[in-house]
Amino acid sequence: MPQGLILVPIQCDDNMYSEDSVFGAIAELEGAVSDRKLQPFGLRTSKLFKEDIRSRSVTVAGNATQASSTATTHENVLEWVKQDKRRMLHVVYRVGDMDRTIKFYTECLGMKLLRKRDIPEERYTNAFLGYGPEDSHFVIELTYNYGVDKYDIGSGFGHFGIAVEDVSKTVDLIKAKGGKVSREPGPVKGGNTVIAFIEDPDGYKFELLERGPTPEPLCQVMLRVGDLDRAIEFYEKAYGMELLRKKDNPEYKYTIAMLGYGPEDKNAVMELTYNYGVTEYDKGNAYAQIAIGTDDVYKTAEAVKLCGGKVTREPGPLPGINTKITACLDPDGWKTVFVDNIDFLKELE
Numbered sequence: 597m598p599q600g601l602i603l604v605p606i607q608c609d610d611n612m613y614s615e616d617s618v619f620g621a622i623a624e625l626e627g628a629v630s631d632r633k634l635q636p637f638g639l640r641t642s643k644l645f646k647e648d649i650r651s652r653s654v655t656v657a658g659n660a661t662q663a664s665s666t667a668t669t670h671e672n673v674l675e676w677v678k679q680d681k682r683r684m685l686h687v688v689y690r691v692g693d694m695d696r697t698i699k700f701y702t703e704c705l706g707m708k709l710l711r712k713r714d715i716p717e718e719r720y721t722n723a724f725l726g727y728g729p730e731d732s733h734f735v736i737e738l739t740y741n742y743g744v745d746k747y748d749i750g751s752g753f754g755h756f757g758i759a760v761e762d763v764s765k766t767v768d769l770i771k772a773k774g775g776k777v778s779r780e781p782g783p784v785k786g787g788n789t790v791i792a793f794i795e796d797p798d799g800y801k802f803e804l805l806e807r808g809p810t811p812e813p814l815c816q817v818m819l820r821v822g823d824l825d826r827a828i829e830f831y832e833k834a835y836g837m838e839l840l841r842k843k844d845n846p847e848y849k850y851t852i853a854m855l856g857y858g859p860e861d862k863n864a865v866m867e868l869t870y871n872y873g874v875t876e877y878d879k880g881n882a883y884a885q886i887a888i889g890t891d892d893v894y895k896t897a898e899a900v901k902l903c904g905g906k907v908t909r910e911p912g913p914l915p916g917i918n919t920k921i922t923a924c925l926d927p928d929g930w931k932t933v934f935v936d937n938i939d940f941l942k943e944l945e
């Protein structure tokens with residue numbers, strides 16, 4: 597074999613193609629030939645052959661580049677999610693008697709009625725209640741559908757959490773007003789926090805948690821999930837939430853994860869509960885969704901899809917009011933609506 601001859605095996609089988617090996621081979625061939633060190637081994641490296649190799653390598657490279665640029669785009673979107681300005685805005689659920697619920701929430705739970713809107717053409721009324729203005733607090737959005745006085749809460753919805761400075765005093769007030777107490781004040785089983793459970797007129801459970809002063813008394817939405825690690829990964833990657841705490845309770849056969857956009861004692865959080873061995877729940881027709889603010893509903897929807905979530909309402913403006921939203925489901929089928937931050941504030945004006 598003549599000195600300086602380099603045999604460069606080029607596999608042309610698509611399965612064997614790798615960008616490096618083909619480019620490497622072409623470069624060696626071209627380099628060696630141009631340096632006149634290499635007389636192609638008995639074969640002229642025909643222009644056609646090189647073109648074929650190059651075009652295929654360009655195709656491979658093209659596909660590889662496309663794949664890598666797509667991967668980069670996906671990575672960029674998921675990185676963007678972490679930087680997006682997000683906040684839990686409100687939780688939406690249906691009630692059978694709007695005035696009855698407003699009376700209970702204001703007189704027994706100390707909430708303020710923030711606003712009401714009646715949509716007669718759609719035959720429903722909304723009322724927003726909470727512990728502070730909507731531009732800085734997580735609030736409740738009640739929906740009353742004309743003529744519907746009862747809903748099925750199902751087994752998947754858990755509770756709303758309200759932080760109070762004195763659980764027993766709050767419970768006594770609720771009792772005096774005729775409210776239902778389903779769990780008397782005392783330390784949580786397996787823990788120390790003093791809690792109690794009460795039910796509102798529709799049967800929604802509220803956990804009262806004894807805490808010091810907090811900017812966000814409406815502090816939890818508890819939903820049950822069938823696979824906690826799957827849910828945590830989705831809420832972190834698709835929703836950009838932080839896993840604030842995870843607590844396993846083997847004695848009571850459940851695990852909870854707290855996820856949100858800031859510390860648990862100062863922000864509303866999602867409390868996801870996994871009961872050992874329970875993978876499916878009945879979602880009923882009472883609880884609707886949470887709403888989260890975002891700077892870009894389009895990128896948000898893309899991130900949800902990338903993480904395997906289902907976008908049930910493509911991103912874009914709502915007819916008439918032009919607020920940009922997108923709606924999606926998490927792996928357990930719980931709904932979240934993302935609302936454009938600027939449009940949301942305009943709605944409040």
Ligand SMILES: C[C@@H](O)C(=O)SC[C@H](NC(=O)CC[C@H](N)C(=O)O)C(=O)NCC(=O)O
Nearest residue numbers: 754757779783784785803820848850869871
């Ligand atoms: C952390 C605090 O906000 C809680 O909500 S923990 C309260 C605790 N939760 C559970 O037991 C969850 C599992 C249960 N099987 C379910 O699906 O709800 C609770 O409710 N404790 C009851 C008590 O009396 O302490």
Ligand SMILES: [Zn+2]
Nearest residue numbers: 757803818867
């Ligand atoms: Zn809770």
